[in-house]
Amino acid sequence: MRWHALLLALILTAALLAAACTNTSRMDEKNSIVSKNVTAIPATGGKLTPQELIAIVEDAREYARNNGREKAIAAFNDPDGSFVRNGIYIFAEDYNGTALAEPFEPEIVGTNIRNMTDRYGTPLVKNLEETAGYGIGYVSYDYPDMVDNHTIRGKLSVVADVDGTYYVGAGTYAGSGMIYPSTAIGPATRAYTTADLTKFVGDAVSYAKKNGREAALASFNDPKGKFADGELTIMAVDYNGTVLASSLTPDAANTRINLINYHDPDGVTTIREMRDLARQGGGISYTVAAVTNDGKTAYAPKIDYALPVDDTYWVFSGIIVPEYEQLRKGNLTGISLRNQTRTDLYDLVDRAVIYAKANGKEKTLAEINNPHGQFVSGGLFVWAEDFNGTVLADPFWKDLVGKNWLTFTDPYGSKITVMNINAITNGTGFTRAMVTDTMAGRTEPVPKLMYGKAVDDTWWIASGIYGVQVT
Secondary structure, rough: OOOHHHHOOOOOOOOOEEEOOOOHHHHOHHHHHOOHHHHHHHOOOOOOHHHHHHHHHHHHHHHHHHHHHHHHHOOOOOOOOOOOOOOEEEEEEOOOOOEEOOOOOOOOOOOOOOOOOOOOOEEEEOOOOHHHOOOOOEEEEEEOOOOOEEEEEEEEEEEEOOOEEEEEEEEEOOOOOOOOOOOOOOOOOOOOHHHHHHHHHHHHHHHHHHHOOHHHHHHHHOOOOOOOOOOOEEEEEEEOOEEEOOOOOOOHHOOOOOOEEEOOOOOHHHHHHHHHHHHOEEEEEEEEEEEOOEEEEEOOOOOOOOOOOOOOOEEEEEEEHHHHHHHOOOOOOOOEEOOOOOOHHHHHHHHHHHHHHHOOOOHHHHHHHHOOOOEEEEOOEEEEEEEEEEEOOOOOOOOHOOEEEOOOEEOOEEHHHHHHHHHHHHOOOEEEEEEOOOOOOOOOOOEHHHHHHOOOOOOEEEEEOOOOEEO
C-alpha cells in the first residue's frame, strides 16, 4: 500500500461519532452532560470524506472571521445550533489553552485545559494548538468513546486557525484502524526492493535541486509524472509537517494540510518521525498498511525513506517491507503475530519508570536485568539505555549491556536507538523497527512496535511488541 494514500485518504471509511475536546477524568466525572445529548451522537453515522470534514471546520472558521469572535463562540456553544451536524460539532480554544466552545460540556468553558493528555500521555490540546498554528491540519490521539462505555478508541480532529488568537476544530471517533489512513493497499506495478525505494527518493532530491522548488513540487504533484510509479510515490513536506506535494492527493497538498500531529494506529507520529530524520540527514522509518481478507485485517509493515531537499522541505516514499509482500493477499503463513497490545506495552514501561523514580537507578537496573523479575511479563520485557545510546540493562541480551548502540541499525538501515531517543524527545514515545525476537529465540527480523519513556534527563526505559497485528 502507498503510505501516502494511507496518510492522506483520511477517514474515507470511518463511521463518525461525536468528538469532545476534554480529558478522561473530566469525561468520567461529567458524562451526564453528554448523555443528555446522546441522540445527537449516533453510534453509527454518515461517512465523510476528508474534504467534507475539512469543509465543516472551514465553514466554522469563515463564520468566525465574518461575524466576530463573540458571536461565533456563542453559536459554537449552542448544542442545538447549526454547527452541530449529525453528531459532529465545533469546539474552540485560544492559544493559551482556554476552552472557548464546548457545546456538550458548558461547565468547562472558560477553564484552562492545555495540559490534558490522553491514555498514552499524548498532549491533546498542545498538539491541537501547534497544528492550528500552522493553518489547518489533522491531530490524532486515543480517547474514550462516550457512546460505548468510554472504550478508548482512536480519534481524529481537524483544527484551523481563525485569527491568530484562537482556533476551531471538529473530531471523529471510529474503531481501531478505521480513522487512520491504513484502509487499503495500493497496487504494486512490480516487486519493489529497498534499493528501488532509496534510489527513487534520491532521484527526487536530485531533480528538486537541479530544477528548483516550484518545478519539483509540480512534478511531485503530477499523478502521471515520473515520480508516481505505482506504490512508489513521492510526497513533499515542509519542516512544520505541512504537505506540499503528493501525486496521490494533489488537492490535499494544494490545501496545505498539516500532519505533524497525525499518528498511525499504533501511536507512531509518522510525519514528525520522518521530519526528525530529515533534519538529521535522512533515514529509514516504518509504519503499517491494513490488508483485509476473509474478515481479518493484518497490518503489514511498511518501510519509508526520507531525505532533505534543502532547509525548507524534505521528501519521502515507502513500500511494504519486501519480506512481507505475502500479506498483500492475506497470507499469514510463517508470519509472527502479536500477542500483546499497545496498552500492555505502555503500561509496562510506565510502571517501570514509576518504579525507577521511587527506588533509584541501581536497584531498578538490577530488577530490569533479572529475566524472572517483575518487568518481564507475558512476553514483554523492558530494557534501559542512557541518552548517549549506552545500554544499561537488558534481561535477555546480556552482551549488549555496557555497549553503545547509537549507530546500530536494523537490517534495513534504521537506527533503532536514535529512533527511540527521537520518539522520547518529541514526546510521543512510540516508534518501530525490524528486529530479532531474542526472547522467543527467533533469528529472522520481525516488526517491533516500541515505546520508550525518560526516567530523567540522563536515561530512559523502553519495551517492545513483536509481530504483525491482526484484528
